[in-house]
Amino acid sequence: MSACLDIANLSAVLPNGQRVLRSVSLSVQPGEVRALVGESGAGKTMIGKAVLGVLPSSVRIVEGDMLLEGEDLGRLQPKARRTLIGARTALIPQDPLTALNPSRRIGPQMTDRLVRILGWSGEKADTRIRQLLDEVQIRDPERVLKSYPHELSGGMRQRVLIAAAFAAKPRLIVADEPTTALDVTVQKQILRLIAALQREHGTAILFVTHDLGVVAKISQKVSVLYSGKVVEEAETAALFAAPQHPYTRALMAATPRYTDPFASLKPVDEAVLAGLATEIAAADHAWGRPHG
Amino acid sequence: MDKSSRRGRSPRLWLAGGWLLLALLAAIFAPLVAPQDPLAQDLMLERLPPFWLDGAEPGYWLGTDSLGRDLLSRLIFGGRIAFIVAFAAAIAACLVGSTLGLFAGYFGGWVDRIISRIVDIWMAFPPVLFAILLVAVLGTGLGSVILAIAIIDWTRFCRVIRAEAMGQSRMDYVENARIAGYGRIGIMLREVLPNVVPSIVALLSLEMGIAVIVEAILSFVNLSISTDDPTWGGIIAEGRLSIHQAWWVLVFPLITLILTVLSFSQFGEALKARFDPVLR
Ligand SMILES: Nc1ncnc2c1ncn2[C@@H]1O[C@H](COP(=O)(O)OP(=O)(O)O)[C@@H](O)[C@H]1O
Numbered sequence: 091m092s093a094c095l096d097i098a099n100l101s102a103v104l105p106n107g108q109r110v111l112r113s114v115s116l117s118v119q120p121g122e123v124r125a126l127v128g129e130s131g132a133g134k135t136m137i138g139k140a141v142l143g144v145l146p147s148s149v150r151i152v153e154g155d156m157l158l159e160g161e162d163l164g165r166l167q168p169k170a171r172r173t174l175i176g177a178r179t180a181l182i183p184q185d186p187l188t189a190l191n192p193s194r195r196i197g198p199q200m201t202d203r204l205v206r207i208l209g210w211s212g213e214k215a216d217t218r219i220r221q222l223l224d225e226v227q228i229r230d231p232e233r234v235l236k237s238y239p240h241e242l243s244g245g246m247r248q249r250v251l252i253a254a255a256f257a258a259k260p261r262l263i264v265a266d267e268p269t270t271a272l273d274v275t276v277q278k279q280i281l282r283l284i285a286a287l288q289r290e291h292g293t294a295i296l297f298v299t300h301d302l303g304v305v306a307k308i309s310q311k312v313s314v315l316y317s318g319k320v321v322e323e324a325e326t327a328a329l330f331a332a333p334q335h336p337y338t339r340a341l342m343a344a345t346p347r348y349t350d351p352f353a354s355l356k357p358v359d360e361a362v363l364a365g366l367a368t369e370i371a372a373a374d375h376a377w378g379r380p381h382g
Numbered sequence: 383m384d385k386s387s388r389r390g391r392s393p394r395l396w397l398a399g400g401w402l403l404l405a406l407l408a409a410i411f412a413p414l415v416a417p418q419d420p421l422a423q424d425l426m427l428e429r430l431p432p433f434w435l436d437g438a439e440p441g442y443w444l445g446t447d448s449l450g451r452d453l454l455s456r457l458i459f460g461g462r463i464a465f466i467v468a469f470a471a472a473i474a475a476c477l478v479g480s481t482l483g484l485f486a487g488y489f490g491g492w493v494d495r496i497i498s499r500i501v502d503i504w505m506a507f508p509p510v511l512f513a514i515l516l517v518a519v520l521g522t523g524l525g526s527v528i529l530a531i532a533i534i535d536w537t538r539f540c541r542v543i544r545a546e547a548m549g550q551s552r553m554d555y556v557e558n559a560r561i562a563g564y565g566r567i568g569i570m571l572r573e574v575l576p577n578v579v580p581s582i583v584a585l586l587s588l589e590m591g592i593a594v595i596v597e598a599i600l601s602f603v604n605l606s607i608s609t610d611d612p613t614w615g616g617i618i619a620e621g622r623l624s625i626h627q628a629w630w631v632l633v634f635p636l637i638t639l640i641l642t643v644l645s646f647s648q649f650g651e652a653l654k655a656r657f658d659p660v661l662r
């Protein structure tokens with residue numbers, strides 16, 4: 091059985107030649123949650139955008155393959171690629187405010203895609219949306235469907251977006267830090283909802299986060315990204331039991347614990363950073379192009 | 383959110399809208415509303431003062447000009463041309479400018495470069511001179527005045543709508559629509575356009591006011607419509623000549639013009655605030 095998503099040796103550069111992705115390989119099996127963890131600026135969002143076909147125009151893919159359920163995205167015509175991505179994937183975005191159109195009511199925004207893109211009947215789309223709103227525990231769907239985005243709280247908006255993502259029956263969801271913009275109390279609820287819906291629907295998720303605590307809670311596999319390079323990949327349980335790469339260990343040491351809140355202030359060790367720099371320089375040298 | 387209380391706190395919408403409605407209705411029903419024939423000259427009635435001054439005649443509320451024509455009636459009939467020009471020119475400028483602006487802002491790249499270049503070149507001409515030149519070339523008459531204003535002022539719409547569409551195109555919901563598989567034009571119409579409509583409405587109203595002024599200026603320099611039909615600019619031009627004998631012939635059309643132009647711009651701003659779902 092082929093992987094839901096298979097990325098092999100994906101490299102991308104900026105116009106100045108700087109590499110933002112360095113031979114990234116990762117795969118997500120059907121029904122599995124793969125966490126992609128790394129510090130801000132590591133290139134997590136870039137990987138998500140590359141998969142979904144919405145990279146900024148300044149970022150150019152220079153090597154590598156992306157297979158979505160066995161179909162090579164690079165070989166498809168743009169229109170066929172768009173159709174495939176539209177039918178098989180969905181995004182749960184980082185900022186639930188800007189991800190909804192402020193001048194359109196929630197209801198039409200949610201059903202529109204099912205009707206226009208997937209060709210469902212209005213009735214079927216409506217039933218599906220209501221079912222999903224129920225699954226994300228929205229108790230007053232009538233009011234929410236009639237609301238404009240700004241009339242809902244951040245948590246409610248994210249519920250709406252989660253419902254919208256699962257409604258289209260995608261095979262793969264890219265969740266890009268879906269809880270980062272929310273209040274701490276709401277974060278837990280949203281995370282639990284995503285986990286519950288993922289199990290229920292069996293959807294594969296590429297879950298982008300900078301938070302190892304979230305990784306532990308939601309994923310079965312994890313890739314650790316540093317400066318556009320995957321430095322470690324493992325089963326989540328194995329990674330926490332025995333992290334192999336010094337950078338992973340440093341990240342773990344930097345993750346705050348309730349017993350020791352000041353641990354979060356500990357920076358990544360100088361020696362580790364020096365090691366990483368060497369590793370990346372070596373990789374770039376092997377690739378045959380200077381960076382930075 | 384209580385919309386009725388919000389409505390109560392928006393007096394400028396109702397003041398500006400009220401004046402425009404009054405002026406528009408008067409213009410539409412001018413033959414019924416005007417107390418006198420706007421073209422009828424009567425040398426016995428020349429330079430009658432407005433009603434509260436000594437020597438005023440009943441039925442000539444705002445006085446008469448140096449040919450004895452009733453000023454109020456001339457203002458009411460002059461409103462007809464002012465409103466026709468305002469609506470036609472503003473809508474034409476809006477359609478052309480907003481469409482080009484939307485394409486430039488949303489598509490970016492070479493589409494944007496070409497359109498923005500044209501706008502830059504266009505705006506290098508001083509607008510009033512441009513208008514006078516155009517009317518001189520196109521010939522006087524209602525159609526060429528409307529055309530001249532539209533030809534000059536579409537750039538205002540284009541610039542503003544381009545900037546807004548550009549901001550919109552960077553929004554996450556536009557990216558979401560692309561991921562979902564919507565086509566470019568579909569996204570432009572469904573995701574971008576609704577968010578720039580409030581600005582289009584405000585600009586449209588502002589442009590109507592500007593069209594009224596430009597028409598008045600063209601009439602003032604005698605480049606507008608035929609000289610028989612009263613126009614606000616024409617009345618102002620005549621009033622200027624008799625300022626010392628009959629100040630009202632200059633002052634009342636000026637007040638009418640200023641009130642109308644201000645009302646258009648205020649009405650547009652107030653409508654924008656009303657249209658905007660986030661401010662609503
Ligand atoms: N639109 C863009 N154009 C060029 N470079 C970008 C753009 N957005 C982000 N970058 C750069 O790409 C790198 C990866 O960014 P990103 O994927 O957003 O990181 P992350 O999501 O892990 O925080 C960063 O160095 C960032 O500066």
Ligand SMILES: [Mg+2]
Binds near residue numbers: 135
């Ligand atoms: Mg990011």
